[in-house]
Every structure is written in structure tokens, then in C-alpha cells.
Amino acid sequence: MxxxxxxxxxxxxxxxxxxxxxxxxxxxxxxxxxxxxxxxxxxxxxxxxxxxxxxxxxxxxxxxxxxxxxAGRGEYLDDSDLHEDVRPALAALRAAGARVVIAGNQTVRAGELLRGLGLPADLVVTSGEWGVAKPHPEFFQRVLEVAQAPARATVYVGDHPANDVFPARAAGLRVAHLRRGPWGHLWAGDPEVVAAADWCIDSLMELRTIVGG
Incomplete structure (x- = not known):
């Protein structure tokens, strides 16, 4: 489960x-x-x-x-920067009883901006705040700590093979490769990526089925 x-x-x-x-x-x-x-x-x-x-x-x-x-031209995020499926998918996951964590390679400022958007997530954290970035194994050790669940009951979702799919798999996590963005599309059919991922998805809405299964 x-x-x-x-x-x-x-x-x-x-x-x-x-x-x-x-x-x-x-x-x-x-x-x-x-x-x-x-x-x-x-x-x-x-x-x-x-x-x-x-x-x-x-x-x-x-x-x-x-x-x-x-110069006042630093990082900025608002709702227009979110993919359309983010809010409904995260809300559906929480309604299904799943813990939802957002954790990726971003700056401290990006973490502050994301939390300011009030996303339906239990935790939002960045590599800048942790002081360690993907694909370093310590990042995924931190992921397991905040997941509050066994590795085999935790899914890491990402688009990048080298930063997401392979190191998450090496850490014992389940993996969903998202076919989105340049990395997600370019490597979608790569045999090693397909073999390493438990699921290959086109939308975050598909995660609700994974949790339900």
C-alpha cells in the first residue's frame, strides 16, 4: 500500500x-x-x-x-507557474489519505515562494533548505525521513532520470517517471528509465490510482 x-x-x-x-x-x-x-x-x-x-x-x-x-529581479512564483493538474491532484491524494510532500532541487527562496502558494501538501522543502541536492543519496535519506513511511510505501515522482528516477530507485523508493518537460519527454522511452520506474505517467492525476491500488 x-x-x-x-x-x-x-x-x-x-x-x-x-x-x-x-x-x-x-x-x-x-x-x-x-x-x-x-x-x-x-x-x-x-x-x-x-x-x-x-x-x-x-x-x-x-x-x-x-x-x-x-536588483529586484530575483525568483518569483505564482499560480500561473503551476501545472494545471497540481492543485487537483494533490488535493485528491490527501483526500485519499496519502501524505503529500514536495521536495526538489530548488533554492531557499523557491521554498518560501512555494509555501506561500498554499498548496495542498503536508510539507514543502527544497535542497537549498536541506543543504544537499539530488542526486546525492543523502537527499533521498532526507526524503525517507519526512515521508514518515517505509521506502516501499513511498513514491518519488519526477521527470529527470539522473536526478529523480535512478537515485530514488537506488534508495529503495517506488518511482513514478513523469513524462513532462524536456527531460521527461526526451527520456520517456529510454529502456533503463522504463525499467527503473514503477510507473510512467503523463499527469499527476494518475497518482490517485496508484494510491488507490
């Missing part, structure tokens, strides 16, 4: 559109150009920050992030 659902953030809960558009505007480059570079690094299996380094070789991403915040 599945007791807890833990969800990734980027392209699982939130759209990445605003994130990359804001970086393109900050760097004064065409949004399409940066978007294309993101696609290129995804296809090569690299961290998405590499897109910024391709656009601006030698960029100090952390320093630029701080500069954006100081």
Missing part, C-alpha cells in the same frame, strides 16, 4: 518557463536562444546550468543570482 507521495518541483509542480525567460532577460539574450541551449544540454545529459555557461563562458551563476535578487 502506498502511504506517501513525494514530488519533485521543476517541471513536476512548476513550469520552468518563467525561470529561463528571466535568465535570458537578465543576460540580455533572446529567450529562444537560451531555450535552445537548455535543450542542447538536456540532450547531452548535462546539468541545466550548463546552458548559462554556454551563453556566458566563465559566468559565476551564484553571483549572478545574488545580483538579480539585489
Amino acid at each position: 502506498i502511504e506517501t507521495i513525494v514530488l519533485d518541483i521543476g517541471e513536476t509542480i512548476t513550469r520552468d518557463d518563467r525561470y529561463w525567460a528571466s535568465w535570458a532577460d537578465w543576460l540580455s539574450v533572446p529567450r529562444h536562444t537560451l531555450s535552445a541551449l537548455v535543450g542542447a544540454v538536456v540532450a547531452r545529459g548535462l546539468d541545466n546550468a550548463e546552458a548559462l555557461r554556454l551563453m556566458r563562458p566563465g559566468i559565476d551563476v551564484a553571483a549572478e543570482y545574488r545580483a538579480r535578487e539585489a
Whole structure:
């Protein structure tokens, strides 16, 4: 029986559109150009920050992030950044008696913004707040702690094979690979991803069936 659902953030809960558009505007480059570079690094299996380094070789991403915040052009999230199925799916999971946790690779500020949206979740936490990021095993140890359920009764939901599917499986968790966003679609048919995932889903609404089963 599945007791807890833990969800990734980027392209699982939130759209990445605003994130990359804001970086393109900050760097004064065409949004399409940066978007294309993101696609290129995804296809090569690299961290998405590499897109910024391709656009601006030698960029100090952390320093630029701080500069954006100081200039009043930092991170921002509202309901328009959520995928349409997020609120109804999370509400349905809680109504079914499941514990719902949102935990992904994001900043401390992103965690604050997400909690401010009043999502139907028992806990929202980010790697920035934990001080450890996926795919490090310690991140998934933390996931198990906050899940408050055995590993085999906990499902981790995410779109990224290297950050979500494989390390969650290695930690003993059940895994739902979400076919959403560039990573989710690009790797959807990969044999290793299909073999590692317990479920491959197109919508978070499908999680209600998993809990019910």
C-alpha cells in the first residue's frame, strides 16, 4: 500500500518557463536562444546550468543570482507557474489519505515562494533548505525521513532520470517517471528509465490510482 507521495518541483509542480525567460532577460539574450541551449544540454545529459555557461563562458551563476535578487529581479512564483493538474491532484491524494510532500532541487527562496502558494501538501522543502541536492543519496535519506513511511510505501515522482528516477530507485523508493518537460519527454522511452520506474505517467492525476491500488 502506498502511504506517501513525494514530488519533485521543476517541471513536476512548476513550469520552468518563467525561470529561463528571466535568465535570458537578465543576460540580455533572446529567450529562444537560451531555450535552445537548455535543450542542447538536456540532450547531452548535462546539468541545466550548463546552458548559462554556454551563453556566458566563465559566468559565476551564484553571483549572478545574488545580483538579480539585489536588483529586484530575483525568483518569483505564482499560480500561473503551476501545472494545471497540481492543485487537483494533490488535493485528491490527501483526500485519499496519502501524505503529500514536495521536495526538489530548488533554492531557499523557491521554498518560501512555494509555501506561500498554499498548496495542498503536508510539507514543502527544497535542497537549498536541506543543504544537499539530488542526486546525492543523502537527499533521498532526507526524503525517507519526512515521508514518515517505509521506502516501499513511498513514491518519488519526477521527470529527470539522473536526478529523480535512478537515485530514488537506488534508495529503495517506488518511482513514478513523469513524462513532462524536456527531460521527461526526451527520456520517456529510454529502456533503463522504463525499467527503473514503477510507473510512467503523463499527469499527476494518475497518482490517485496508484494510491488507490
